[in-house]
Amino acid sequence: MNEKASNYQDPYIVNKNLGFPLQIGSSDLPSENADGQPVIELTVEQKYVFDTRGWLLVPEVLGGSELEEMQDFCYRLHRDPESIPEHERSTLGGAVQKLLDHPVVVGLLNEFTAYPPLSSQECYGFSLEGSHLFYRSVGMGGFGPHNGNGLYRLPGDVHYYDAFPGKAYSPHTRIVWELNPVKKGQGGTLLVPGSHKSVHTAPDEIQNPDSDIWTTYGCPAGSVVFFTEALTHSGTPWTNTENDRLAVFNLYSPVDSGFARRLKPHPDLLESMPPMRRTLFRERHIVDNVVGSDYRRLYNQY
Numbered sequence: 001m002n003e004k005a006s007n008y009q010d011p012y013i014v015n016k017n018l019g020f021p022l023q024i025g026s027s028d029l030p031s032e033n034a035d036g037q038p039v040i041e042l043t044v045e046q047k048y049v050f051d052t053r054g055w056l057l058v059p060e061v062l063g064g065s066e067l068e069e070m071q072d073f074c075y076r077l078h079r080d081p082e083s084i085p086e087h088e089r090s091t092l093g094g095a096v097q098k099l100l101d102h103p104v105v106v107g108l109l110n111e112f113t114a115y116p117p118l119s120s121q122e123c124y125g126f127s128l129e130g131s132h133l134f135y136r137s138v139g140m141g142g143f144g145p146h147n148g149n150g151l152y153r154l155p156g157d158v159h160y161y162d163a164f165p166g167k168a169y170s171p172h173t174r175i176v177w178e179l180n181p182v183k184k185g186q187g188g189t190l191l192v193p194g195s196h197k198s199v200h201t202a203p204d205e206i207q208n209p210d211s212d213i214w215t216t217y218g219c220p221a222g223s224v225v226f227f228t229e230a231l232t233h234s235g236t237p238w239t240n241t242e243n244d245r246l247a248v249f250n251l252y253s254p255v256d257s258g259f260a261r262r263l264k265p266h267p268d269l270l271e272s273m274p275p276m277r278r279t280l281f282r283e284r285h286i287v288d289n290v291v292g293s294d295y296r297r298l299y300n301q302y
């Protein structure tokens with residue numbers, strides 16, 4: 001069976017009115033990012049792996065001078081922040097700003113996090129809730145398992161995960177850019193595969209970072225790790241003596257809700273961003289909150 005035939009699926013997701021299905025068209029989700037770069041869609045395998053395990057590693061997305069510029073910016077941000085203009089002094093600025101809506105990021109979020117009625121070719125269907133530099137030398141970082149069991153939560157907290165035949169939804173999605181190499185078992189994030197869909201309470205072994213219940217990854221510099229925040233995960237002390245951890249942690253939420261307050265970049269920085277990137281920081285609500293389209297266009301499709 002070829003890939004197209006084996007992967008054919010037409011999910012039935014109930015739309016806003018009377019139980020008719022939501023029909024998402026190809027123009028409802030952006031095909032280019034704010035810099036005009038074509039969005040890189042997930043492969044069939046990547047989509048399956050992210051949904052099944054709750055996390056996905058894409059190695060070596062960045063390289064060459066682009067990666068070096070980002071490393072330099074992050075070292076300066078950590079060691080000599082005063083050397084960076086105030087409005088650029090965060091992981092929302094400088095060379096790493098383009099990570100916020102990198103084509104591979106938009107590809108995964110279009111599939112798993114976007115709300116199509118609030119998405120268009122000029123507007124992202126998700127928002128950015130947090131962005132931080134994780135700089136760790138040997139001994140830094142601690143163990144603190146959290147989350148898991150994302151399927152059956154009451155509405156009101158975005159740490160959940162929905163799965164329908166043919167479609168899955170991760171409202172709260174973490175994207176980690178590892179700008180330095182990570183050696184497996186030496187400080188990369190710990191993850192419990194499949195725990196976003198688990199329905200039992202976690203066993204005591206979860207408190208042991210060396211338990212086989214945990215998995216982790218090693219990767220070259222410039223790799224990206226995606227995971228749903230509904231997955232059980234944890235930090236762990238950095239033990240790699242060859243290089244420090246240099247990671248940008250970005251956290252995405254729906255456009256009508258979130259866990260933390262709306263993220264507000266420095267006004268001068270926001271002003272300097274391309275218009276589409278600014279939509280990552282818009283207010284979180286539904287009515288009249290899509291650029292270049294009508295929020296009701298996918299409602300009442302019958």
Ligand SMILES: [Fe+2]
Nearest residue numbers: 146147229233
């Ligand atoms: Fe977390």
